[in-house]
Amino acid sequence: MHTIYSEESVASQQGKTVFITGANTGIGFETARIFAARGARVLLGCRSKPRATQAIEDIQTICPKADLAFVKLDLANLNSIKAAAEVVQAESSLDLLINNAAIMAVPRSLTEDGFESQFGVNHLGHFALTGLLIEKMLAQPGARVVTVSSLAHRTGKINFSDLNGTASYSSMSRYQMSKAANLYFTLELQRRLSLVDSATLSVGCHPGIATTEIGRHFPAWLRLITPLANPFFNSAAQGALPILYAATSPEVIGMGYYGPTKRGESVHSAGKARIAEHILDETTARHLWERSIALTGINFNLK
Numbered sequence: 001m002h003t004i005y006s007e008e009s010v011a012s013q014q015g016k017t018v019f020i021t022g023a024n025t026g027i028g029f030e031t032a033r034i035f036a037a038r039g040a041r042v043l044l045g046c047r048s049k050p051r052a053t054q055a056i057e058d059i060q061t062i063c064p065k066a067d068l069a070f071v072k073l074d075l076a077n078l079n080s081i082k083a084a085a086e087v088v089q090a091e092s093s094l095d096l097l098i099n100n101a102a103i104m105a106v107p108r109s110l111t112e113d114g115f116e117s118q119f120g121v122n123h124l125g126h127f128a129l130t131g132l133l134i135e136k137m138l139a140q141p142g143a144r145v146v147t148v149s150s151l152a153h154r155t156g157k158i159n160f161s162d163l164n165g166t167a168s169y170s171s172m173s174r175y176q177m178s179k180a181a182n183l184y185f186t187l188e189l190q191r192r193l194s195l196v197d198s199a200t201l202s203v204g205c206h207p208g209i210a211t212t213e214i215g216r217h218f219p220a221w222l223r224l225i226t227p228l229a230n231p232f233f234n235s236a237a238q239g240a241l242p243i244l245y246a247a248t249s250p251e252v253i254g255m256g257y258y259g260p261t262k263r264g265e266s267v268h269s270a271g272k273a274r275i276a277e278h279i280l281d282e283t284t285a286r287h288l289w290e291r292s293i294a295l296t297g298i299n300f301n302l303k
């Protein structure tokens with residue numbers, strides 16, 4: 001009989017260390033909770049210590065034996081990313097890196113390093129973080145980098161001539177661009193891992209549409225009506241299932257992409273998801289990779 005993928009499907013994660021960005025709320029929090037309940041050591045990469053501490057307390061209430069640690073991480077600041085990577089380097093191993101944190105549809109602003117914030121936090125921040133941790137992961141059998149994208153990737157195009165959104169800025173298309181970048185990155189990382197015969201996998205996933213704080217920058221009218229639609233969406237816990245699947249299922253392959261399986265991948269459990277055709281373009285992926293190195297100064301040294 002075909003069983004629906006659920007929290008109970010996740011095998012024991014005893015002995016594994018997982019680093020989750022944006023783990024204090026939403027999908028990242030639920031992912032941290034489930035990993036902790038399955039026995040993993042969970043590092044919560046968060047920008048706010050009070051929010052991370054609250055999340056840790058909440059998980060420990062449900063799961064008193066949870067092995068949790070806060071790692072200060074602001075993806076809008078390369079120095080903070082470097083400091084977080086140093087903390088994680090000191091761990092005895094790193095099995096799973098979950099690139100989950102994101103901001104959505106914010107008014108135009110710049111990161112500490114002068115990058116447009118959605119592209120900077122959602123893509124460049126995770127690019128740099130992964131680049132700083134990849135060597136540690138190469139040494140770890142079964143390691144995976146899981147990057148969270150979105151249905152929004154389908155309409156996302158990388159505006160190479162205006163990466164900072166200086167000439168024009170639409171808060172929604174910049175989010176779409178950043179989520180397309182997440183997937184170009186996922187695929188290009190796997191190509192480069194394969195070139196050096198590494199067993200480490202790069203995998204993508206998305207939560208469908210899930211009830212979280214992601215809409216906090218939406219216009220007031222939209223925030224007002226969203227609760228009416230929430231019963232038709234995934235819960236944050238359901239939205240975490242594709243991450244759990246991508247990170248732990250033995251059926252997962254490098255360059256694989258996973259998400260909810262019903263209503264156009266917007267709801268339900270986890271299974272294979274569809275990558276939009278334009279994301280498969282290797283020239284764009286390579287170009288994005290090179291620009292990301294130039295902007296962050298982080299080189300993966302994979303070849």
Ligand SMILES: NC(=O)c1ccc[n+]([C@@H]2O[C@H](COP(=O)([O-])OP(=O)(O)OC[C@H]3O[C@@H](n4cnc5c(N)ncnc54)[C@H](OP(=O)(O)O)[C@@H]3O)[C@@H](O)[C@H]2O)c1
Nearest residue numbers: 022026027074075076100101102148150209210212213214
């Ligand atoms: N919810 C959905 O329907 C949906 C749909 C498609 C894709 N996704 C993707 O799912 C992932 C999780 O989103 P969510 O829905 O759980 O959103 P959320 O509830 O808003 O959580 C986002 C997390 O990212 C963190 N974050 C934001 N900026 C950061 C920074 N500069 N440095 C470090 N952490 C930062 C937030 O921390 P603070 O609490 O401190 O702000 C929070 O922990 C994202 O990649 C999102 O694009 C979500």
